[in-house]
Amino acid sequence: MKLFIDTANVEHIRDIASLGILDGVTTNPTLIAKEGRDFKTVLNEITSLVDGPISGEVISDDAQGMIKEGRDIAKMHPNMVVKIPMTKEGLKAVSTLANENIKTNVTLVFSANQALFAARAGATYVSPFVGRLEDTLHDGIEVIRDIRDILDLYELDTQIISASIRTPQQLFRSAQAGAHIATVPYAVFEKAFKHPLTDKGIDAFKADWEEAFGKSK
Numbered sequence: 001m002k003l004f005i006d007t008a009n010v011e012h013i014r015d016i017a018s019l020g021i022l023d024g025v026t027t028n029p030t031l032i033a034k035e036g037r038d039f040k041t042v043l044n045e046i047t048s049l050v051d052g053p054i055s056g057e058v059i060s061d062d063a064q065g066m067i068k069e070g071r072d073i074a075k076m077h078p079n080m081v082v083k084i085p086m087t088k089e090g091l092k093a094v095s096t097l098a099n100e101n102i103k104t105n106v107t108l109v110f111s112a113n114q115a116l117f118a119a120r121a122g123a124t125y126v127s128p129f130v131g132r133l134e135d136t137l138h139d140g141i142e143v144i145r146d147i148r149d150i151l152d153l154y155e156l157d158t159q160i161i162s163a164s165i166r167t168p169q170q171l172f173r174s175a176q177a178g179a180h181i182a183t184v185p186y187a188v189f190e191k192a193f194k195h196p197l198t199d200k201g202i203d204a205f206k207a208d209w210e211e212a213f214g215k216s217k
């Protein structure tokens with residue numbers, strides 16, 4: 001499973017990219033607003049940090065508006081992906097942009113039917129929101145599994161981005177369920193790196209070394 005980061009914070013992107021584990025970036029209007037910076041400036045900076053798919057989201061409600069915004073986003077950089085909400089207008093925009101070879105990521109997906117429609121419209125990616133589903137006591141991982149089964153059964157090329165991840169557990173369960181990609185918030189990356197036994201082990205190795213050879217190596 002590939003790993004994207006779900007943020008518009010360039011410092012966080014730089015940090016995770018430096019580890020060599022980052023395949024792409026997703027943003028949304030909330031994440032851009034949180035940074036308090038201009039949309040295009042932030043996205044341009046991100047394209048210079050990560051050589052992989054970078055989603056920028058449209059804010060129009062109607063297909064024509066989304067198509068216009070989508071073309072502008074796509075022109076910014078070859079790695080840009082146009083993120084479009086899962087509505088009927090959104091699907092019209094996805095199919096038009098797909099015919100122009102513009103990559104799209106259909107967002108705010110909460111069911112396998114929505115994902116199937118997005119895939120049939122020509123979406124490059126679909127983003128089921130695991131965390132928001134599980135916040136309301138639905139099984140978000142089951143939705144990932146259902147979508148993967150359908151995409152495989154009908155040999156559809158659309159890739160699943162497991163989104164709205166809140167916990168390290170949702171991250172590895174997304175991988176088990178067959179998500180092609182997970183988009184992970186910085187705070188979840190931070191938690192998932194750690195294990196108390198790793199820290200304990202490092203402390204013990206250090207203490208044993210120092211007892212035998214002193215402080216300097």
Ligand code: E4P
Pocket residue numbers: 006026027028107127129131132163164165183
């Ligand atoms: C998807 O790409 C969205 O940016 C994101 O995962 C939403 O997550 P949230 O539910 O934490 O807002």
